Structure formats: structure tokens, C-alpha cells
Amino acid sequence: MPYVRIQPDDHEAVGAAAEILEASRRLDDPTAPEVVRERYAGWLRYGWDLHPEEQFLLVPDGGGAPVGVLAVELPHRDNRHLVWAQITVRPDARRRGHGTAMAAEVLRRTREAGRTTIWMGCAADDAAAAAFLAGTGFHYASPDARRRQRLADVDPAEIARLRAGAEAAASDYELVRLTPPVPEELLAEIAVVAESINDAPMGDLTWEREVYDADLVRDIETAREGRGDRLYRVLARHRGTGVLGGHTMMVTDPVRPTWAFQGDTAVARGHRGHRLGLLLKIEMMAWLAEVEPQVQLVETWNQADNTHMIAVNEALGYRLDRVFHMYERQLDPAAQEQPAGELASV
Template identity: 40%
Template sequence: MDFRPLDPDDLGTMKQVVDLENATEAVDGPWRHPMTLRTLDAEIRWAWDLEPGRHVVAFDGDTLVSHGVLELTERDNLDLAWFGISVPPELRRRGYGTAMLRHLEEEARAAGRTKAGAFCWDGSPGADFAAAHGYPKRFQSVNRRQHLEDVSLAKVRALYDAAVASAGDYELVLVKGRTPPSMLESMVDMVAAINDAPLDDLDMEDEVFSAERVAAYETAQLNAGLRLHRYLARHRTTGEPAGNTVVAVEEERPQIAHQHDTSVVATHRGHRLGLLLKTAMLLHLAEAEPQVRSIDTFNAESNDHMIAVNEDLGYRWMGRGLGFQRSLVG
């Protein structure tokens, strides 16, 4: 097998990878929105917050047999690597996935990482593959989707009004696109509240956030062709940011949106701010992005509070994601 870095300017190979990934998802996660050249290009160049992973393609002769991704953050969790491995359904069980895994493990060890993890969809061959290679299951999440044509805006408005009644000490601030630089530093603790989300049995340190990282996230998403809409909840007396929610709308497929961060700072919980933020966002999108037809979100399956909020807003179960992790030492 021939392992090569995936060059985003190599249009022929990029198209092959898009076809491979979509063939894989058609079997493993058929509800998922297809990958496009633009979304793959954005993953390679920008990723989530300007820390792109190493994308690798493997060929057997002239045939593309695997696409792998090695993610190595330099901001926190410096001992941890994340892998992504895809093999065309018709070429599985021929050793190509194992060869890619071994290649990514070697790269991770060379980078000084001592543990690694990966994700797959429940019910896909990935779970048995992980177990066979010594990666025990550590985490379960759920992908839910909100179909906006099925969501009653009257119900959303009623839920918003009920949340307002419990959140009188807070005001909402809408930010579209980039957050003003003067606000970034004050947002760090609020964004870091995402560390309170359940991780089940994953062995991870808290993520480290800074004003620079918040700005990097926004740059990456905007460069990827996503329109960002953020609502902040701010305490009226102190001016302290208490929570936020972010939805990203695709420019390429503007009917598709993605729920990014929703978090509330621990000292401000108990005022229904999560519900306030999410209902305010839906009312805003109905006017600002009326073409949006669906919003996808992911939550740890053990995150009962946020799941209850989402289900009250019409989010429906699409599929369960499984997370695996093991040591790379020994």
C-alpha cells in the first residue's frame, strides 16, 4: 500500500475521497448530509478552529482503498490523538482499515502521543473493528435533527416567553459573523463552560480556551463558507457573559444548518438560559435564514438536561455515535 498526504489542490484525488466518504456514510450513517468538495477542502485547510488534521490516502495500485485523518491539537491534551478511518464498503475486511490504523498509530507515537481515540456510528462495522484492535468503548453520543417545517413557531414563542420569565436578570445579545474583538476576552470563561458537558469514560483533560482560540474558530468557520449566528446571554447588572448558542448555516447548501456550541456558565444555571438561547435563535433564524430546513446537533447520550431541551424543540433521534480510546504505550 502507498500512503500519501491528501493535497486539497489535487482535484482528482479529492473527488475520489468525496466518493469514498459518501459511499461509506450511505451504509454506516445514511441520514447524514453528503460530503462535498467544499466541505472536504474546509476540513483539510481550516478544520474546526485552525488546527487541521493530517489527511492521508492509501492506494493499492491505482485504487483508493482508505482515507485516514490524524488530529493532534497543540492547545491541550498533548498526549492524545484522534483517528478517522474510512474504507469503501466493497473493500472492507481485506486489511486496508488495519493498515491505515497502524499507519496513524505510528504517526501519533512519533508526535509524542500516548493515547488515541476514534468514533463510529452504532451498528456500523467500526464498533467491531475498534474492539478487535483493543479500543474499548468509552463514550456514547446522539445525533439529533430538527426539521423546521415540523416546528411550530407559536410553540417556540411560548417556550421563549416562559424562559424569559425565569431569566429577568439577563439580556440577549445577537452577534452575526465575527465577534467584535472587544468582546472576545470576556467570552473565554463562557465558551469554556462546554467542558462541563459529559464525557462518560473518555480520558481527556479540559479543553483550554482563549480569546485567540475563539477568534480562530470563527475564522475557520467563515473560511469554510458558514454563516455564523451567535446569541449571548449577559447578566444585566454585571455585564458578565452567562451563556451562548451558535448556529452555522452553510452557504453552499443554505437549507442545512448545524448547531455548534450551546453552554451556560455554572454560576448562572437555573434560570432556563439554555432554553432562552435556543428559542431566541430559532425565532431569529425564521426571519434571518428562512430557507433553513434542518439543524443537526450532537449531545452526549448522558446529557439529560440538554437532550430534554432539544426534544422539547422538536429535535429527533437520527443515530448514535460511539467513542473508543486506548493507550498507545506498550
């Protein structure tokens, strides 16, 4: 079956893919935010850091409506052993081997790129996806938890109490609010503190620390802007030395104005133990209430064993929504010499 690359300005392909992804969301993950065509096109154009992943429609031989969407990301700055893939089959076209065909295509592309590790994820309670992944040679490697903070349910008195405690513990730090563009002279400093996210647990996944530099900080910001998001960042700066101790990011999106999405929160090693994580997030809540008062729900994702960050989130009123499992498959580098015919088999 042919794979048709989905280009961001190909309205027909973007529409067809967004329809499949939205039909799947309604069935497989109904509490997730709606898949909006223009946002999807923005993701295809800008990606996470101006290096968008490739996405394809799977079109049956001889034409007809596409039956699936395949997303294949090949990290380019680091983790060049890795392919991160996502397979979605249109709900009314499942159990006909299309998922298996796309998994074979992922394998083929992985080998073609000379990479050795593939990640694919699914909801932990999605028995179909888990059976599919196990059946295509993947093993479970790490849990992620999605939590939501319903702002109407948050007790302002409790937040004020937490803030007073955190301010006392972090009295050596000042908070700085920042909207894009980050001033040139701050980019490298932010990269250093943002790199601390690598200390978060990753379960049994095969990975290496992500490399953060000024260019990446700028590229992530530019990609967000291109996608139409509004980006807010709060920094904690040590008063005595002027060194950045931590940061947190929040994203809102005019297309889905009642949602906000928590980005990374990271506190650099030498600055931990001062309740900066809590303080940064409380400051972000206060800022969001001022500038985006229509936001009702804030979503955050954590690796499920990240107990410290999750404790902060729970204290702020975030509640577990759903757990997801990341699966991994290792390819034998020696098998790269196999003839093409065998590469398509899973």
C-alpha cells in the first residue's frame, strides 16, 4: 500500500489525516483535547523545534479513503539511535492488518536510517494497542501520567498557604516573567537550566541526555510561535550570584482557549531543595489568571515515577487523568545487512 507524505499545505491530505486522528481520539482517548485541523497543519510545518517529523497517510491499493496515519520522528540533535513512531488506524478499518503493515514500514525506515531503537506509546488501559505492540515485537519500557488541574476546583487559600511556605524556602531567589522572544543574552543561561529536565526518570527506555543549547531554546520558541501558541516562561534567579536556578513554561492556544498546557519545569541541581518547583508553578498560575482568565483546565505530563514533580502537581490540585505506556523495540544492528524482502516483515 502506498504511503503518501502529508505536507502542511496539502489541504486534502491534512484534512483526511486530521479526520482519522480525531475519530481515533473520540474512541481511544475521549478526554484528550480535540484534534483541530489548523493546529495539526501547524505541527506538520513547525514540529517541536522547527524539525517536524514526517507523517504519512496509508492509502489502500487502487485508491479509496486513507485507512491510517503514520508519524515517524528521527531525532536529529542527539539520540540518533532512535525512531519515535505513532500508528493510528481509522476505527472502522481496524483488525485488517493495516497496523501491522505500518509497523513493518516503521521498521523498514528505521533500518534504512541506520537506527536501532524504536519507541511507540499507547494508553496503559488500551488492551488492543498493548496486544498490537506486544505482537509486533515491542516491550513495555516506561509509564507516563497525564494529570489535569481544574482551576475552578483549586482552593485559593491553599495556594496562598503553599506560596508563603515556598517563598520562605526560596527567599534567595527572585522570579522573572518572560514572553517571547527570549533576549539573546538569556538564551544560553536558559539552555543550562532547561537541560536539567534530563534528570527526570525515563524508566527502561534506551536514550541519552538531550543536548540543550541557545539554538534549541530559540527554535522551540519560534516553532511555538509559528504554530500560533502563546508561550509563558517564569525564571527563578539566585539574587546573590545572578545564576538561574529554575524555569517553568506554560502554553496556551487561541484555537482551544479554555486549555493550557504545562511545558517543562526544571530546577538545576545546585538549586534543588528550595521549593523552587512549587514556587515557579504558583507564580505561573497567578500570571495565567491575569492574562488568560478564560483558561479552565491545565494539562501536565510526567513520567509516572517522577514522584517529586508529581507531589508538587498534586499539591496544586492536579489529578490523575490517564496513564500511558511507552514501548520499545531494539533492532539488531547486525540484521541491517538483511535483504530488502525481509525488512518489511515484523
